[in-house]
Amino acid sequence: MTDRTHSTPRSRTAVLLAIGLSALLAPLAAATAASAHSTLEETSPASESVVSELPDEVSLTFSDDLTPPASPGDGTTDIAVFDATCEDAGLLIADPGRADTRDCRDYADGAPVVSGRTATQALDPEGAPAGEYTVVWRVLYGDGHADSQLFTFEATSAWAPAATPSASETAAPSETTSPAESAQPSETPSATTSLSESPTPEAAAPEEDASAGIVIAIVAGVVVLALIALVVWLIVRSRRAS
Ligand SMILES: [Cu+2]
Numbered sequence: 001m002t003d004r005t006h007s008t009p010r011s012r013t014a015v016l017l018a019i020g021l022s023a024l025l026a027p028l029a030a031a032t033a034a035s036a037h038s039t040l041e042e043t044s045p046a047s048e049s050v051v052s053e054l055p056d057e058v059s060l061t062f063s064d065d066l067t068p069p070a071s072p073g074d075g076t077t078d079i080a081v082f083d084a085t086c087e088d089a090g091l092l093i094a095d096p097g098r099a100d101t102r103d104c105r106d107y108a109d110g111a112p113v114v115s116g117r118t119a120t121q122a123l124d125p126e127g128a129p130a131g132e133y134t135v136v137w138r139v140l141y142g143d144g145h146a147d148s149q150l151f152t153f154e155a156t157s158a159w160a161p162a163a164t165p166s167a168s169e170t171a172a173p174s175e176t177t178s179p180a181e182s183a184q185p186s187e188t189p190s191a192t193t194s195l196s197e198s199p200t201p202e203a204a205a206p207e208e209d210a211s212a213g214i215v216i217a218i219v220a221g222v223v224v225l226a227l228i229a230l231v232v233w234l235i236v237r238s239r240r241a242s
Helices: 009-035 166-170 179-187 190-199 204-239
Strands: 040-044 055-064 079-081 114-115 117-123 131-140 146-157
Touching: 055 079, 055 131, 079 117
Parallel strands: none
Antiparallel strands: 040 055, 055 117, 079 131, 114 117, 131 146
């Protein structure tokens, strides 16, 4: 206590003002970091929309530019599309460790393409049934943060082949090698299991990021208010003392 009296109230007030100002900037910095995330603006098909049948591609457009994959299929951008027979598709975001999508068909055809604010995934809709589809996506934002979410849409009709189906109607079901059967093996691309096999920690990170940012901002705000009160009190007290 005796040492402290050597410093004048004015210099001590200045130091406390500096501390208060720097603390004032902390929540601003935290808020900026939290709001720097790009956000999903629209999808095609739109979330919860109804379309006639599974389209040839799905796309997602965000508020800011995405970070394109360093190489095709590096996993930073992944868009999978599952039909309603894939019961665990909805779990891939909520509880990826429990989701078993090994037997699910992913209609994604090839690697996703990132261009500016948009990520597009070509689909192979052959044989796609009517019903609900779940799009599970993962992207890398321009600020380097990953995000992963899902949305659904509904197809009112099953995929219809361009050719007339009369040929398959007359064909006996007991035929050993129908063209349809020989085409089957190519239906399971490796992308089908990539989301479930390697649930990355980034999947859950964004929400933690956001809530942590809010908590930091609140705590910092309280600290700033306390510091401002302290500075004001010290100024008042130093003026009374002098
Ligand atoms: Cu971010």
